[in-house]
Amino acid sequence: MQKTIIITGGAGFIGSHVVREFVKKYPHYRIINIDALTYAGNLENLRDIEREANYFFVKADITDAAHILSIFQEYQPDGVIHLAAESHVDRSITNPTAFVMTNVIGTVNLLNAAKEIWKDNYEGKRFHHVSTDEVFGALGDTGLFAEDTKYDPHSPYSASKASSDHFVRAYHDTYGLPIVLTNCSNNYGPNHFPEKLIPLCIHNILHGKPLPIYGDGKYTRDWLFVIDHAKAIDLVFHQGKNGDSYNVGGFNEWQNIDLVKELCKQMDEKLGRPAGTADQLITYVKDRPGHDLRYAIDASKINEELGYKPSVTFEQGLSITIDWFLNNEEWLNHVTSGDYRKYYEEQYR
Ligand code: NAD
Ligand code: TYD
Numbered sequence: 001m002q003k004t005i006i007i008t009g010g011a012g013f014i015g016s017h018v019v020r021e022f023v024k025k026y027p028h029y030r031i032i033n034i035d036a037l038t039y040a041g042n043l044e045n046l047r048d049i050e051r052e053a054n055y056f057f058v059k060a061d062i063t064d065a066a067h068i069l070s071i072f073q074e075y076q077p078d079g080v081i082h083l084a085a086e087s088h089v090d091r092s093i094t095n096p097t098a099f100v101m102t103n104v105i106g107t108v109n110l111l112n113a114a115k116e117i118w119k120d121n122y123e124g125k126r127f128h129h130v131s132t133d134e135v136f137g138a139l140g141d142t143g144l145f146a147e148d149t150k151y152d153p154h155s156p157y158s159a160s161k162a163s164s165d166h167f168v169r170a171y172h173d174t175y176g177l178p179i180v181l182t183n184c185s186n187n188y189g190p191n192h193f194p195e196k197l198i199p200l201c202i203h204n205i206l207h208g209k210p211l212p213i214y215g216d217g218k219y220t221r222d223w224l225f226v227i228d229h230a231k232a233i234d235l236v237f238h239q240g241k242n243g244d245s246y247n248v249g250g251f252n253e254w255q256n257i258d259l260v261k262e263l264c265k266q267m268d269e270k271l272g273r274p275a276g277t278a279d280q281l282i283t284y285v286k287d288r289p290g291h292d293l294r295y296a297i298d299a300s301k302i303n304e305e306l307g308y309k310p311s312v313t314f315e316q317g318l319s320i321t322i323d324w325f326l327n328n329e330e331w332l333n334h335v336t337s338g339d340y341r342k343y344y345e346e347q348y349r
Helices: 013-023 065-075 089-093 096-117 158-175 197-206 226-239 256-271 302-308 314-327 329-335 339-348
Strands: 004-008 027-036 055-059 080-081 126-133 181-184 187-188 211-214 222-225 245-248 253-255 284-285
Touching: 004 013, 004 065, 013 027, 013 226, 027 065, 055 089, 065 329, 080 096, 089 096, 089 158, 089 339, 096 126, 126 158, 126 226, 158 181, 158 284, 158 314, 158 329, 181 226, 181 329, 187 211, 187 226, 187 253, 187 314, 197 211, 197 256, 197 329, 211 256, 222 226, 222 256, 226 245, 226 302, 226 339, 256 314
Parallel strands: 004 027, 004 080, 027 055, 080 126, 126 181, 181 245, 187 222, 211 284
Antiparallel strands: 222 253
């Protein structure tokens, strides 16, 4: 094997697509997926590649510093792609401490382990931290987030991610650790956990349940197909400039209400239901506290420096996503049984 790469959070939504991309594209890399398998981690996401000779799974919690160091000592990775995180804003409002533990302490544990085993000889080594556009805060009606936009997080989730970004940069500035960061906009696609807007609405349309729209529904997000995020991570991990960060997005802004209406339209067509059926499920509910009005990414740096372009349009990506959920009802049933129901009742009662 030419290289060993540790990918954290590889059983989650985005992580599973990154693991698949690397396992398939680089058969000469040994890919070690480290994941604690929280409610969001699901090895079913990786069934198609779990028997590949270059794929290994290690169940570990990144908040456990000693365990993480021992895994790094055993596998001696050349690179780390760090995605493990608590990722849902609403959960961060109910339980912020879990976000500090995993997103901040967990990240520092990984940085310490990388620094320790690389012992200041950083030749050929790289720590890629996967972050979010939410660290930049909220935009008004105009403007875009660039790489040098000032950090201004508002939710406990974005505050914890911002903190982890600062630690990654601090390890570069203080110890010379070779790092890159990516800050990506909202992802959607296959295997998306149905606590987030798009898969939650797909699930509820299938079951004839209300589609909860926070506030007036005019909040705006910039959506990128998850496989295009995985491709951007591949590009930046291999070609990004040491110490730099890259914003990733598809110049694809939607107000939540318009997005949900588009989803309703496509779902009615695919399910053979009369037009307007799913629209009737739209229900305005209490707003999320501290709700950021608008996120929008200026992705020109990654485009101009590394030639990055998303591979699908939003229409194509949404259609692929809906088809995947319609063809994988068993996956959806598994993840929406048990704990999910309790969460759902508490969040939307
Ligand atoms: P996810 O919640 O679907 O998956 C997170 C994964 O991390 C799960 O497999 C979970 O088991 C694992 N994990 C959680 N805590 C852990 C711990 N203490 N130790 C080890 N593993 C742990 O998240 P996602 O949506 O796939 O996001 C992945 C990364 O990408 C996160 O860092 C997130 O901040 C970032 N990101 C997400 C989006 C998005 O739209 N979802 C956008 C930009 C950036
Ligand atoms: P979400 O998918 O949770 O992603 P994020 O908060 O990280 O952007 O939410 C996307 C948008 O949809 C956000 O503005 C909140 C809104 N939203 C709803 O209106 N209803 C819901 O039930 C959920 C989960 C989100």
